Amino acid sequence: MQTLIGMAGGLRVGEDSSMDVSVIIPCLNGAATLDRQLAALRAQTTDATFEVVVSDNGSTDGSADLARKWADGTFIVRVVDASSVKGINHSRNVGIAGSESELLLFCDVDDRVHPGWIQGFWLAYKAGARLVGGSVSRVFADGSPALALETGLNNDLLFLPWATGANCGVAREVVAECGPFDESFRGGGDETEFFWRAQLAGFPLTYVSDAEVDYVQRAETKSLFRQQHLYGRSHAKLYSLFRDAGMPRPRRMSSVRGVASGTARIVLGTVAAGRGHELRQHGLRQLGQMTGRIAGSWAHRVWYV
Numbered sequence: 622m623q624t625l626i627g628m629a630g631g632l633r634v635g636e637d638s639s640m641d642v643s644v645i646i647p648c649l650n651g652a653a654t655l656d657r658q659l660a661a662l663r664a665q666t667t668d669a670t671f672e673v674v675v676s677d678n679g680s681t682d683g684s685a686d687l688a689r690k691w692a693d694g695t696f697i698v699r700v701v702d703a704s705s706v707k708g709i710n711h712s713r714n715v716g717i718a719g720s721e722s723e724l725l726l727f728c729d730v731d732d733r734v735h736p737g738w739i740q741g742f743w744l745a746y747k748a749g750a751r752l753v754g755g756s757v758s759r760v761f762a763d764g765s766p767a768l769a770l771e772t773g774l775n776n777d778l779l780f781l782p783w784a785t786g787a788n789c790g791v792a793r794e795v796v797a798e799c800g801p802f803d804e805s806f807r808g809g810g811d812e813t814e815f816f817w818r819a820q821l822a823g824f825p826l827t828y829v830s831d832a833e834v835d836y837v838q839r840a841e842t843k844s845l846f847r848q849q850h851l852y853g854r855s856h857a858k859l860y861s862l863f864r865d866a867g868m869p870r871p872r873r874m875s876s877v878r879g880v881a882s883g884t885a886r887i888v889l890g891t892v893a894a895g896r897g898h899e900l901r902q903h904g905l906r907q908l909g910q911m912t913g914r915i916a917g918s919w920a921h922r923v924w925y926v
Contacts, residue, residue, distance in 0.1 A: 640670050640671060640672050640697075641669035641670045641722055641724060642667075642671035642672075642722050642724045642742070642743060643671065643672050643673075643674055643724070643725050644662060644671060644672070644673045644674065644728065644739070645674045645676060645713060645726065646673065646675050646728055646730055647676050647678060647703070647709045647712030647727075647729070647730070648675050648676060648677050648680060648685075648688070648730045649678040649679060649684075649730075650680045650681060650682045651682075651731060652680070652683050652687050653682075653731075654730055654732075654837075655675075655684055655687055658729075658730055658731075658732065658734070659688065659691045659698065661733045661735070661738075662734060662739075663696045665734070665737075665739045666736065667737075667739045667740040668740070668743070669724075669740070669743040671722070672697040672698070672699065672720070672721060673691075673698045674699050674700075674701060674719055675688040675699070675700045675701070676700075676701050676703045676712040676715050676716035677700055677701070678704060678708070678709070678711065678712045679703075679704035679707065684730075685700045688700050701716060702715070703716070707807075708804055708806075708807045708811075709811055710803060710804045711804045713727060713802045714801040714802055717793070717796060722793070723792060723794070724743065724746045724793070725790060725791050725793060725796070726738075726742055726789070727786060727787070727790065727791075727812075728787055728788060728834060729786070729787040729836075731837050732788075732835055732836050732837055734788075735758075737832070737833075738755065738831075738833065738834065739832075741755065741829045741831030741832035742755070742829055745827055745829045745832075746792065750825075750829070751791070751794065751824050751825075752789075752790075752792075752795060752816060752819055752825065752826045752827065753784065753789060753790040753791070753826070753828075753829050753832070754772075754773040754784025754789045754790075754816075754826065754828060755773045755784075755788040755789070755829050755830070755832030755833055755834065756773050756788070756828075756829075756833045756834075757772070757773045757787075757833070757836045758834065759838050760835045760836065760837060760838065761838055762837055764835070773785040773788045773789070773828070773834075774826065774828050778813075778856060778868065780817070780867065781816070781817045781820050781821075782826055783813045783817060783826070784816055784826060786811060786812035787834060787836055788832065788833075788834040789812065789816075790832075795819050795822075795824050798822060799818055799819045799822050802814075803815065806855060807851075808848075808851030808854075808855065809848075809851040809853075809854065809913075810852070810855025810859050813855070814859060814862065817859075817863060817866075842905060845905050845906065845909070846905050846908065847909070849909025849910045850909040850910070850913040851913060852909070852910055852913060853909060853910035854913040854914070854917035855913075855917065856913070856914055856917065856925060857913075857923055858920075858921050861921040861922070861923045861925075871914075871925065911926070
């Protein structure tokens with residue numbers, strides 16, 4: 622098998638790789654949770670040979686040194702420097718460039734992969750899958766469940782499905798044909814744009830139920846709202862790129878008057894819900910996405926609200 626090495630616009634064919642799988646972990650100040658993720662990866666049982674590539678996006682908390690301490694003769698952990706440009710997609714691209722296998726798996730530094738995660742994706746790859754996503758168990762930072770187990774494939778934008786960036790994989794041949802992750806996406810839409818582009822190029826997306834992760838949710842009000850606001854902004858940007866390919870516009874609030882009344886209902890419902898209540902969390906998600914879509918529509922000169 623051949624390995625493609627390099628950055629956007631500079632992919633080149635390298636030497637044959639001795640690794641079957643490269644697990645790429647984008648990392649920015651992840652020292653508090655990195656040990657947990659690396660321990661879960663070290664405990665994997667799989668017939669695939671694999672390496673872990675920690676792509677450090679400019680951490681100042683010692684994440685890189687912590688990662689290097691895990692490396693030994695049987696558990697291969699390497700750190701690559703992705704500090705030149707802030708953003709998870711830059712970290713992913715640098716991780717791809719610094720990896721050595723044909724199957725590239727991605728997980729986040731603050732989550733935890735379950736036993737069988739690598740093996741599930743590896744078996745799917747050997748069966749012919751080239752774009753893969755797994756299942757997600759949403760938990761809070763203390764490990765308590767947030768929501769029931771769900772597929773890691775998303776389709777709430779009613780266009781094409783996409784895999785959760787914290788639990789996905791892609792064959793290197795897809796990157797060679799479609800190009801790297803789009804580094805202009807930050808805070809939302811980053812994995813969506815790639816998986817849509819790859820599917821439009823003819824690579825189907827496969828769901829792998831055996832590849833499961835604990836996906837840590839944000840519980841703090843300010844953090845949750847900001848996350849959802851960024852998601853909303855990214856939805857408008859995605860629409861500006863994919864509307865000609867068939868991405869639909871939301872129909873619930875197709876007018877300025879509808880947006881105003883809908884936003885008012887969301888605000889009132891959020892205020893009425895008690896602090897920490899599930900309804901309040903749901904309202905914050907709605908409000909964050911709504912304001913993000915409004916801002917994104919203005920920025921990208923589209924109407925996606």
